[in-house]
Amino acid sequence: MKEREKIATPVIEIKDLYKSFGNNHVLRGFNFVLNDGENVAVLGKSGSGKSVLIKCIIGLIRIDQGQLNVLGQSVPELQQKELDIIRRDVGFLFQGSALYDSMSVKENLEFPLRRHHEKMNGGTSMNKRVEEALESVGLLHTLQLMPSELSGGMKKRVALARTLILQPKIILYDEPTGGLDPITGREISYLINQVQEQYKAAAIIITHDLVCAKITTNRIVILSEGKNYIEGNYDELDQSKDPVVQEFFKK
C-alpha cells in the first residue's frame, strides 16, 4: 500500500448527502472528506450507490439534499459553465472505458484538450500532450488505432490516459478493474498507483476488487445502506470483526 504524505487540505467535502430514484433511496446521509493527494477506495455491494456517489460529485447526477463541495465550490449550486470549469480539474475513468467509438485513440485523447484550450499552456503542443499521456500508460503505439481494435485492458489504459490528459487535481475511478482478468486487473491497479504518484492527484476509487483497493489506496470507506458505514486503512478493516466489514474482507 502506498504511504503518501497526508496534507489535510480537503478537495472534496460531502455532508449529509441524499439521493433517491423514486422509492429507491440510494444515498441516505453520506458524509465524506477527500484530502489533497489522498487516494480513497469506496467499497460497497452492487447497487449500494457507489457509482451514483461519484456521478453526483462530477455533477452528472443532481443531488436531492446535502452539501457537496468540490475544490471549494458547491456543486449543486453551480451553473453549467461553472461546472464545466470544475470538470477541467476532475478526471473520470468510466467503468466501461467510454472511449468514443467513432474516433481513433489519438482523437479520443485530443477531444478533452480541444474543449479546454486554456489548459494547453506552457507551449506544449497537443500532439506532445497526447503522446505523453499515452506513454504514461505504456500505449504510445496505439495512437492511430480505433477503440474496437483494443483489448479490454488496453481500453482501460487509453481511457486512463484520456482522464490524465488535462492533468486533473482529482480523479474519480469507477470500477477500474471491473470486467478484467485478475492479472490485467492487478496491472491496471499498479498503473493507477504509478500515475497517481506521477500526477499527484487525489482519487476516489470505486471498486469491488480488494486487491485494487489494497494496491492503490490510503484509506477505504465502506458504503452500506446509503451511508459511510466504516472507514480505515486496509489492514485495520481486514482485521475488523464487524460482520459487514467481514463480508467484504473474508477470504
Added chain:
Amino acid sequence: MLKGLKKFFITTGEITEFSIRYFREVLFPPYEFHELLKQSFLIGNKSIALVGSTGFIMGIVLTLQTRPTLVEFGAESWMPSMVGIAIVREIGPVITALICAGKVGSGISAELASMKVTEQIDAMEVSGTNPFKYLVITRVTATTIMLPVLVIMADLISLGGSALVEYVKGGVTLQLYFNKVFDYLNFGDLIPSIIKSFFFGFAIAIVGCYKGFTSSKGTEGVGRTANEAVVISSMLVFILDFIAVLVSDIFYDL
C-alpha cells in the same frame, strides 16, 4: 388503450420539448462546425447510392406502369409533364424522406443509444462538452440541410430513368423529354417540395436523436429505439406531407 394514448402524448410532448431545445441552443456558441461538416458528409454522401438507385428505379417503374394507359387515350405526349410533376411534387420528396428515415434516422438513434449505454455521452459531458450541441444539433442540422439536396438529386435521377423508358419505348429524345418536363414544371411545384424536404429532414433527425438520447434498458434498448425512430419518423413524414399539401394549396392553388 389508455396507456398507449398516454404514452403517445408524453412522447409527442417530449419530442416537442426536444425540438424547442434545439432552436434554443442552435444559435448560440460554441458551434461544432467540424462535426457538422462530418455529419453532412456522412448523411449526404453515404445516402447517395441508395437514394440514387431508388430514384432511378422509381422513374422507370412509374413510366412503365403509366405508359399503357396514356397510350390507350393517345396521350403519351403528356408523359414527361405528368411524371415530372408527380416526381417533383410528391414521389421524390416522400420516397427520399422514407429512405432517409430508414437509413439516417435509425442510424442516428442506434448510434446515440449505444453511446448512452456505453457512457460515452456522460464522458463527453464530463470533458466539458455539451453533448446536445455536439451530437444533436450537428446531426439535426446536417440532416435538415442534406435531405433537400438528396431530394433534388433523386428527382433528377428519377426523371433520367423515366426519360430512358420513353427513349426506348417511344423514341423520345432526352432533350425533348426534359424540355417537356421543364415546360410544365413551375416554382409552385418546386418550392413547396424543397421546403417540405427541410421539414422532413428535421423531423427524421430530431426523432432519431430524441430516441437515441432517451434510450434505456441497455443494449436491448438500442435496437428497439432504432426501430421506434423509423416508425415515428416515417409516420411524421406522411403527416408533414399532408400539412404541406394543404398549405401549398393555399399559396399556389394546386
